[in-house]
Amino acid sequence: MSKTYDVIVIGSGTAATTVAKRVSAAGRSVAVTDFRPYGGTCALRGCDPKKMLIGGTSAADHARRMRGKGVEADVQIDWRDLLEFKRGFTDPVPGKKEKSFSESGIATFHGRARFVGPNSVEVEGETLEAKHIVLATGAEPMKLGIPGEEHLIDNEGFLEMESLPRRIVLVGGGYIAAEFSHIAARAGAEVTILQHGERMLKGFDPDLVEWLMEKYDEIGVTLHTNTEVERVEKTGDTFRITTGGEGGSKTFEADLVVHAAGRKPDFAALDLEAGGVELQEGKLVLNEYLQSTSNPAVYAAGDTAQMGPPLTPVSNHDGKVVAANLLEGNHSTPNYDGVPSVAFTLPPLARVGLDEAEAREQGLKFRMQSDRTPGWFSTRQQAESVSGYKVLVEEGSEPGRLRESVKSYAKPTPVTRTARGEGCRRALTDQ
Numbered sequence: 001m002s003k004t005y006d007v008i009v010i011g012s013g014t015a016a017t018t019v020a021k022r023v024s025a026a027g028r029s030v031a032v033t034d035f036r037p038y039g040g041t042c043a044l045r046g047c048d049p050k051k052m053l054i055g056g057t058s059a060a061d062h063a064r065r066m067r068g069k070g071v072e073a074d075v076q077i078d079w080r081d082l083l084e085f086k087r088g089f090t091d092p093v094p095g096k097k098e099k100s101f102s103e104s105g106i107a108t109f110h111g112r113a114r115f116v117g118p119n120s121v122e123v124e125g126e127t128l129e130a131k132h133i134v135l136a137t138g139a140e141p142m143k144l145g146i147p148g149e150e151h152l153i154d155n156e157g158f159l160e161m162e163s164l165p166r167r168i169v170l171v172g173g174g175y176i177a178a179e180f181s182h183i184a185a186r187a188g189a190e191v192t193i194l195q196h197g198e199r200m201l202k203g204f205d206p207d208l209v210e211w212l213m214e215k216y217d218e219i220g221v222t223l224h225t226n227t228e229v230e231r232v233e234k235t236g237d238t239f240r241i242t243t244g245g246e247g248g249s250k251t252f253e254a255d256l257v258v259h260a261a262g263r264k265p266d267f268a269a270l271d272l273e274a275g276g277v278e279l280q281e282g283k284l285v286l287n288e289y290l291q292s293t294s295n296p297a298v299y300a301a302g303d304t305a306q307m308g309p310p311l312t313p314v315s316n317h318d319g320k321v322v323a324a325n326l327l328e329g330n331h332s333t334p335n336y337d338g339v340p341s342v343a344f345t346l347p348p349l350a351r352v353g354l355d356e357a358e359a360r361e362q363g364l365k366f367r368m369q370s371d372r373t374p375g376w377f378s379t380r381q382q383a384e385s386v387s388g389y390k391v392l393v394e395e396g397s398e399p400g401r402l403r404e405s406v407k408s409y410a411k412p413t414p415v416t417r418t419a420r421g422e423g424c425r426r427a428l429t430d431q
C-alpha cells in the first residue's frame, strides 16, 4: 500500500524546509524525507557549526590583536571545549526540526528517496506518491578522481574532529579552504592550502583578496597556487600528498587532509531516469519556474537546482519560488541579481553586485573608489591591520537612489545596489 500526498519534499535543509512549511501552511498534505539527521548542510555541516567555531577563534584572535594594548592574557583554544560549544548548538537541530515539521502536520520519513515512477518515490521499502515531488537534495563534495581520495575528510569531518591535528592540508582554495584555514590556524595548527587555480577566492575581487592574503601570511597559513593534487597516500598515522601542475612536482606531509575543492549535486541514488527527470551534463533540466522540463510533476530548489549561487539564502529564495508555483501555478521565477556573499575569514571578505572585472566585461561605465583603511576608526578600534573597500557606481545611477539605499541599509530590511545601477531592491541576505 502506498501513501499519497500533495507534495513530497526530498531533503530537510533550507530549501526543503521553506517549501514544506509554506505548502503545508496552505493546507496541502506534505511528506519530507532525509537519509541524514534532519536540518541540512547549513545548520549541521556548514554555515552554523563553522560560525560556532569562529565564535571561539575570533575571540582568541581579538585578544591576541589587543596584546600590548591593555590585554595581556595568553589566550589559547581548547579544541575539545570549542567542539562541545558548537555541538551545544548543532546537536538539538535534528530533533527540533522534525518536531517543528510534525507540529505543522508534515509527515516525516527517514531514508534515501529514489524515484520508482514519475509521481512516486521509494523510501526504505515504502512507496510514497504525490502530485508533485520537490528535489531539495543539496550538494556533496565533488569526486576528485585521484588515487587516495578516500583519505580526505570533508566539511562534515572537519567540523566534527575530536582533536586538532598539528599539520592540516586543505585541497582547494575557495570558501571552505579560506574559512577552515583561518579557524585551524587561529586554533594552533600548521595549515597549508593547495589550490589548483592561480589565486584564492576567485569569486571575489583580486585586489581585495590580495589584501586579505597578508592576513594568511600573518597567521602562518601557507598557500601553494597552480598546484594540482595528484595522489594522497597514508603512511602510518600521517599522509603524503603529491602534487603537480604549473607549481611543479612537490610532496607534502600532513596529519589531516581536507576536501575543500568544490561541491555539486550527486543524483546517482535518486534514479532520475525512473522518474523521467532529465539531466544534462550533471544539471537538472529546469524551466524558469524551477520545474523539470521532462517531468512537470517535479521541481527543484537550492544547491540541487544549480540555478543561483550555492548559498543558504539562495536555497531559501528558491524554496519560496517553488512553493508559490506549487500553490498558485507557475508564475514565480527566481531573481539572483545582487546576491551578497561573505567569506567568513578573520577579517571577513564580502561582496554584492558586480565586481570590477565583471563590470568591465559588460562594458559598463562606472566610477570606482577603492582604498585600504587601516587608519579608519572602525579598523583601529578592532586593533585590526587589514581592511579596505572597493565601490563601483554605474554612471547615470541616480545619486538620490543611492542615498535612499544607504538610508535603508541602516534599517532592519537589507537593501542593496549593484554596479549596474539597478537601483534599490530587496536583497537576499547572506547568512
Ligand SMILES: Cc1cc2nc3c(=O)[nH]c(=O)nc-3n(C[C@H](O)[C@H](O)[C@H](O)COP(=O)(O)OP(=O)(O)OC[C@H]3O[C@@H](n4cnc5c(N)ncnc54)[C@H](O)[C@@H]3O)c2cc1C
Binding pocket: 010, 011, 012, 013, 014, 015, 016, 033, 034, 035, 036, 039, 040, 041, 042, 043, 045, 046, 047, 048, 050, 111, 112, 113, 114, 136, 137, 138, 139, 155, 176, 269, 270, 301, 302, 303, 304, 310, 311, 312, 313, 315, 344, 430, 431
Ligand atoms: C562548510 C560549509 C560552509 C558554508 N557556509 C555558508 C555560509 O556561511 N553562508 C551561506 O550562505 N552558505 C554557506 N554554505 C552553503 C550552504 O550550506 C548551502 O548552500 C545550503 O545549505 C544548501 O541548502 P539546500 O537546502 O539546497 O541543501 P542541503 O541543506 O544540503 O539539504 C539537502 C538535504 O537533502 C538530503 N538528501 C540528499 N539526497 C537525498 C535523497 N535521495 N533522499 C533523502 N534525502 C536526501 C541530504 O542529506 C541533505 O540533508 C556552506 C556550505 C558548506 C559546506
Ligand SMILES: NC(=O)c1ccc[n+]([C@@H]2O[C@H](COP(=O)([O-])OP(=O)(O)OC[C@H]3O[C@@H](n4cnc5c(N)ncnc54)[C@H](O)[C@@H]3O)[C@@H](O)[C@H]2O)c1
Binding pocket: 144, 171, 172, 173, 174, 175, 176, 177, 179, 194, 195, 196, 197, 201, 202, 227, 228, 229, 259, 260, 261, 262, 263, 309, 310, 311, 341, 342, 343, 344
Ligand atoms: N561563506 C559562505 O558563503 C560559504 C562557505 C563555505 C562554502 N560555501 C559554499 O559551498 C561551496 C563549496 O565550497 P568549496 O570551498 O568546496 O568550493 P569553491 O567552489 O568555493 O572552491 C573550490 C576551489 O577548489 C579548487 N580546486 C578544485 N579542484 C581542485 C583540485 N583537485 N586541487 C586543488 N584545488 C582544486 C578550485 O579551483 C576552487 O578554487 C561553495 O561554492 C560555496 O557556495 C559558502
